[in-house]
Amino acid sequence: MSVRVGVIGATGAVGQRLIQQLAPHDDFEIAALTASESSAGKPYSEAAKWRASGPIPDGVGDVTVVETDPSAVGDDVDLLFSSLPSSVGERVEPAFAEAGYVVSSNSSNGRLDDDVPLVIPEVNADHVDLIEVQRDERGWDGALLKNPNCSTITMVPPLAALDDAFGLESVTVSTLQAVSGAGYDGVTSMEIIDNVLPHIGGEETKMETETCKLLGGFDGAELSWHDVEVSASCNRVPTLDGHLENVWAETAEDAGPAEAEQAFRDMPSVDLPSAPEQLIHVHEDPNRPQPRLDRDAEGGQAISVGPVQETPDGILFDSLAHNTIRGAAGASVLNGELLLERGYL
Structure with missing residues (x-):
């Protein structure tokens, strides 16, 4: 059974790369796309100025974009991939984690926090277990995991x-x-x-x-x-x-x-x-x-x-x-796969 995932900040360049990576994925099913208030309520094909190579993946263009807010995403989404600007991410990502969502983020905010795992799976996969410390210290049911710059x-x-x-x-x-x-x-x-x-x-x-x-x-x-x-x-x-x-x-x-x-x-x-x-x-x-x-x-x-x-x-x-695959979207997806393997979803 596929894990239902969402992309927050889905209309930007990294958000589009994430969609390209996630749409054909065997373990993940795109169930939510978020963007700014001005994009909310529109089909993704209208909300996004698609600039990635190839067309929008099948089935994604018709997904209705929602606001980047935990109350708008839905309880049946298990994992969120974030490509938000850091100025937005520093406010929004902790709110999602506090609301119970697990977030695999490409944004730079929080990367150096003592209780936020910064992970490249081939290098330091064991750091993902810092999530347990994070949950104890912050009282979150969700979690926040980062990939590096x-x-x-x-x-x-x-x-x-x-x-x-x-x-x-x-x-x-x-x-x-x-x-x-x-x-x-x-x-x-x-x-x-x-x-x-x-x-x-x-x-x-x-x-x-x-x-x-x-x-x-x-x-x-x-x-x-x-x-x-x-x-x-x-x-x-x-x-x-x-x-x-x-x-x-x-x-x-x-x-x-x-x-x-x-x-x-x-x-x-x-x-x-x-x-x-x-x-x-x-x-x-x-x-x-x-x-x-x-x-x-x-x-x-x-x-x-x-x-x-x-x-x-x-x-x-x-x-x-x-840089936009291994260095951004692909790194976030790998971290999402690691979260799934380690039982955090």
């Missing part, structure tokens, strides 16, 4: 592989981030064509803090953050989809290119429906990975790395992920 999720799985094999001391990263990461109206053509924007507000801080939480430990009661030092410089480039990052990792033990590549290949995936068969794809060609060639690896859920080079203190590699 799209730039963070691009580099953390390879870093987790290195940390497991050699230990991590410090990380320096420079990003080349696609325009879709800013949303459809986020960057104008006059800004980005023939140009690179050398600053993305708040992005560096997200990478520097979320990484330490994701790589930390959980003892069943509280999290201990990793002490790795992370320095990030984030840049917007004229690519549609796919964040490419140049990562310098200082390791505690010596890690040559061959050993690092093997650690990447050995990083296990997870037994979830949307998970890639091979989490990290290693490219030895010095011209790979490239956004146009590699962002869609395994449905956009895999991470691509290469080439791996040795430095005096560790290694240098490029890492690439599809």
